[in-house]
Amino acid sequence: MKLTGAAAAGAAVGGQSRILHALVSKTAGNSKARIERKFSVCDMCFNKCGLIAKVDPYGVVKKLDPNPKFLKSRGMLCARGNAGIKQLYDPDRLKYPLLRQGERGQGRWQRLTWDQALDHAAEKLQRIAEKYTRCGVLFMAGTDLQSTFVHRFANVFGSYNVISHESNCLLSLNRAFLDTFGEIPIPDMLNCKYVIMAGANRFEALVTPDSIDLMTAMQNGCKLVVLDPRFTKTAALANEWFPIRPGTDMAFFLAVAHVLVAEKLYDPRFVAEKTFGIEQLSAHVNPYTPEWAEKECEIPAGDIRRLARELAAAAPTAMVYPGRRSSDYENSTQIRRAFAIVNALLGNWDRPGGLTAARKIGIKSVPYDPPFYEKNPEKRIDADRSLMMFEEEGSFKHARDAVIEGKPYPVKGFFTYKTNPMQTGANRSKTIEMIHTLDFMLTVDIAMSDTAWMADIVLPAPSNFEREDPVSALQGSSACACMVMRDPVVPAMFESRPVFWIVTELSKRLGLGEYFNYSMADYRKKQLEELPDAMDALLKDGVYYNPGKLYGVYEGKVFKTLSKKIELYNQRYADAGIDPLPVYEPPKQVPEGKFRIVVGRNAYITQGSSTNNELLHELLPENALWIHPKPAGRLGIKPGDTVAVASKVGKGILKAHVTQETRPDTVYMDSGYGALSKGLTLVYARGACIADILEDYSDKISGNMAMHQTMVTVRKIT
Amino acid sequence: MIRRLGSALILLVFLIGAVGLALAAGDGNARKGKYLYRKNCRTCHIDGGSAKSLSPIDKTQAKWDEAFKNIEKMPCKDKWSALSEKDIQDMYAYLWGHAFDSPSPAKCE
Numbered sequence: 001m002k003l004t005g006a007a008a009a010g011a012a013v014g015g016q017s018r019i020l021h022a023l024v025s026k027t028a029g030n031s032k033a034r035i036e037r038k039f040s041v042c043d044m045c046f047n048k049c050g051l052i053a054k055v056d057p058y059g060v061v062k063k064l065d066p067n068p069k070f071l072k073s074r075g076m077l078c079a080r081g082n083a084g085i086k087q088l089y090d091p092d093r094l095k096y097p098l099l100r101q102g103e104r105g106q107g108r109w110q111r112l113t114w115d116q117a118l119d120h121a122a123e124k125l126q127r128i129a130e131k132y133t134r135c136g137v138l139f140m141a142g143t144d145l146q147s148t149f150v151h152r153f154a155n156v157f158g159s160y161n162v163i164s165h166e167s168n169c170l171l172s173l174n175r176a177f178l179d180t181f182g183e184i185p186i187p188d189m190l191n192c193k194y195v196i197m198a199g200a201n202r203f204e205a206l207v208t209p210d211s212i213d214l215m216t217a218m219q220n221g222c223k224l225v226v227l228d229p230r231f232t233k234t235a236a237l238a239n240e241w242f243p244i245r246p247g248t249d250m251a252f253f254l255a256v257a258h259v260l261v262a263e264k265l266y267d268p269r270f271v272a273e274k275t276f277g278i279e280q281l282s283a284h285v286n287p288y289t290p291e292w293a294e295k296e297c298e299i300p301a302g303d304i305r306r307l308a309r310e311l312a313a314a315a316p317t318a319m320v321y322p323g324r325r326s327s328d329y330e331n332s333t334q335i336r337r338a339f340a341i342v343n344a345l346l347g348n349w350d351r352p353g354g355l356t357a358a359r360k361i362g363i364k365s366v367p368y369d370p371p372f373y374e375k376n377p378e379k380r381i382d383a384d385r386s387l388m389m390f391e392e393e394g395s396f397k398h399a400r401d402a403v404i405e406g407k408p409y410p411v412k413g414f415f416t417y418k419t420n421p422m423q424t425g426a427n428r429s430k431t432i433e434m435i436h437t438l439d440f441m442l443t444v445d446i447a448m449s450d451t452a453w454m455a456d457i458v459l460p461a462p463s464n465f466e467r468e469d470p471v472s473a474l475q476g477s478s479a480c481a482c483m484v485m486r487d488p489v490v491p492a493m494f495e496s497r498p499v500f501w502i503v504t505e506l507s508k509r510l511g512l513g514e515y516f517n518y519s520m521a522d523y524r525k526k527q528l529e530e531l532p533d534a535m536d537a538l539l540k541d542g543v544y545y546n547p548g549k550l551y552g553v554y555e556g557k558v559f560k561t562l563s564k565k566i567e568l569y570n571q572r573y574a575d576a577g578i579d580p581l582p583v584y585e586p587p588k589q590v591p592e593g594k595f596r597i598v599v600g601r602n603a604y605i606t607q608g609s610s611t612n613n614e615l616l617h618e619l620l621p622e623n624a625l626w627i628h629p630k631p632a633g634r635l636g637i638k639p640g641d642t643v644a645v646a647s648k649v650g651k652g653i654l655k656a657h658v659t660q661e662t663r664p665d666t667v668y669m670d671s672g673y674g675a676l677s678k679g680l681t682l683v684y685a686r687g688a689c690i691a692d693i694l695e696d697y698s699d700k701i702s703g704n705m706a707m708h709q710t711m712v713t714v715r716k717i718t
Numbered sequence: 719m720i721r722r723l724g725s726a727l728i729l730l731v732f733l734i735g736a737v738g739l740a741l742a743a744g745d746g747n748a749r750k751g752k753y754l755y756r757k758n759c760r761t762c763h764i765d766g767g768s769a770k771s772l773s774p775i776d777k778t779q780a781k782w783d784e785a786f787k788n789i790e791k792m793p794c795k796d797k798w799s800a801l802s803e804k805d806i807q808d809m810y811a812y813l814w815g816h817a818f819d820s821p822s823p824a825k826c827e
Contacts, residue, residue, distance in 0.1 A: 160749060179821070235719075367760070369757070371753075372750060372753035560823065561819055680731070
């Protein structure tokens with residue numbers, strides 16, 4: 001391939017002039033009337049809250065306001081959402097296609113034209129397909145409205161090795177609730193009167209409308225009990241907080257189930273009519289007494305018994321909050337099964353203040369018929385490494401291992417879109433090892449993430465304010481079931497192009513153009529075929545609602561399980577040799593002189609995608625290691641000291657935050673820092689990266705990463 | 719009489735064997751089945767098509783079992799005769815494996 005006319009190597013990232021000031025410094029004088037208000041959808045986290053961008057006459061976005069008609073966020077936009085303006089006007093944004101020069105991760109780049117970049121990428125993908133089969137390319141896309149086109153491209157290209165970000169996040173939770181209720185429920189926080197929240201931090205790691213609704217519910221008298229080894233903001237606002245020993249949540253909930261069953265505190269009619277396996281469950285939880293659980297989770301037996309009784313008294317407007325990220329232990333699916341089982345005993349399914357079913361919104365899928373490639377291997381690369389993986393989500397942990405091993409077959413290409421496994425996938429050295437085995441890696445993103453930094457070709461995507469997106473459905477609990485879409489608020493800057501356009505162009509070059517022969521308008525039209533009023537509402541209000549029934553939707557209907565009921569006892573597990581009821585396994589003890597490390601985030605950040613945001617960076621320029629004063633004193637660590645945190649697989653260096661807000665046996669750090677990429681100028685080498693330190697265990701059933709099983713040493717650096 | 723019973727038994731064993739072969743999901747290639755289903759069935763079983771729109775999640779695994787045992791009762795049975803045993807196995811693996819009550823219910827697309 002010829003690269004004539006390309007800019008010199010070494011250009012493009014790090015130390016770029018801050019040209020964007022010129023763009024945003026002009027003002028529109030005093031003419032407020034000339035400010036245009038345009039609907040869009042936030043992209044600062046996965047919630048996708050509706051917003052209104054105020055655009056001045058020069059075409060510059062001046063401010064972001066909430067869309068008052070967007071009920072999922074109860075008409076609000078959080079501070080992080082407001083900072084979205086700096087994602088648009090970020091001097092660190094990728095500006096044109098780049099080709100790696102020198103070693104991977106060295107940071108030497110050559111500017112390409114789009115034609116050069118696409119020709120090169122198509123040639124590489126074709127070569128891998130011919131040499132190793134089409135499944136020789138692994139695809140990974142983040143939670144983005146255009147990720148669907150990456151999936152379609154993968155299918156058309158012929159690889160079913162597609163993994164989502166979710167196997168580093170919540171798949172064990174989804175597995176557990178799907179295998180209990182036959183679907184993944186939506187909690188109705190607003191109408192709940194009693195919530196036990198274990199390991200979720202809903203007042204910092206925001207979920208709309210859950211975070212807002214829980215606050216409102218508490219103002220209306222809802223009781224919140226938090227189990228967390230850390231005194232989070234959620235714990236601080238709770239009625240009661242128990243610093244549970246990490247990894248023992250199942251013991252707590254089995255003991256709660258024990259009390260509910262032993263004292264017959266459940267609704268016998270609901271359980272008889274709607275659940276399967278109460279006899280087996282009763283026998284199973286018999287030995288799991290609160291006294292037994294106290295020894296495991298360090299919560300007094302009297303409190304466990306009391307909480308169980310209070311929960312039952314508030315039922316069915318009571319719940320064990322299902323949570324979100326559940327990538328914590330090797331038995332996370334079974335831990336979350338215990339959460340699900342207690343919910344079933346509370347009889348809160350399909351009722352106000354309980355767990356509700358996802359509602360139909362009416363967007364039509366757009367069918368397509370990808371070709372079948374006979375030469376492809378039969379299975380996914382990550383198959384047979386966990387007991388019940390979600391085929392359509394895959395497992396990053398297992399796919400990475402398989403690529404490194406070259407088994408069951410070689411995978412030599414990697415296509416990523418707006419996802420950053422270099423930051424979120426435990427054991428970063430393994431991710432680097434995997435990337436070094438590849439023939440070709442392509443990344444499409446807004447900024448030079450750590451993952452992009454390792455790629456061979458990096459293609460600049462527009463931000464959420466500069467592109468057309470398909471219509472997307474959102475579940476908003478009692479607030480709504482709705483749909484949103486995005487149109488450009490301002491024209492795309494630099495040479496950024498949406499991934500929809502990128503895969504369309506690649507398809508043409510690969511002889512697959514017939515599968516991407518439509519425009520976004522065509523696609524949306526098809527999506528809304530059965531909803532003639534939807535487009536008008538989207539243009540007028542920025543959101544469309546489908547006012548379906550929220551409660552009682554299961555009346556007269558069966559559950560999507562083998563028994564057609566809520567499975568306290570899971571028959572399919574029994575058939576597959578998996579414990580049909582959650583059997584408690586104590587977590588590994590923390591060895592003398594070590595700590596268990598747990599990770600999470602606060603309200604300022606969404607992992608690596610927001611820590612380089614100028615406005616948010618001001619609030620938290622780097623992460624710190626939370627350590628309890630007792631062990632800190634023993635180790636001679638004072639607040640603000642620099643410490644080294646080391647596991648079996650890696651090390652991080654960061655400041656110490658000495659605080660009683662974590663257990664003495666547990667240290668904590670925020671995700672999203674310690675970037676390797678010099679293209680992230682604010683967060684490069686600031687703080688430490690969780691993926692550098694965490695060992696890569698996985699949930700045995702779902703293949704979800706297990707990130708709370710790593711033991712570390714901490715020492716002061718002098 | 720004994721001989722007739724014997725023949726009936728042989729026939730029964732044969733039938734069970736044949737059904738068993740067609741319905742062993744583990745033997746089929748679900749990915750190929752998805753392709754074959756799209757190619758052969760979704761031409762009619764689609765919104766606005768000549769038959770009812772159909773996807774794996776429209777039936778439970780038991781209902782798919784039943785459907786595949788009664789292919790000859792389907793209005794489109796002639797179309798099925800053009801398919802090989804392997805094709806049918808593959809389609810069964812896809813439809814049964816992603817049924818309403820399966821561990822991986824199909825997503826819409």
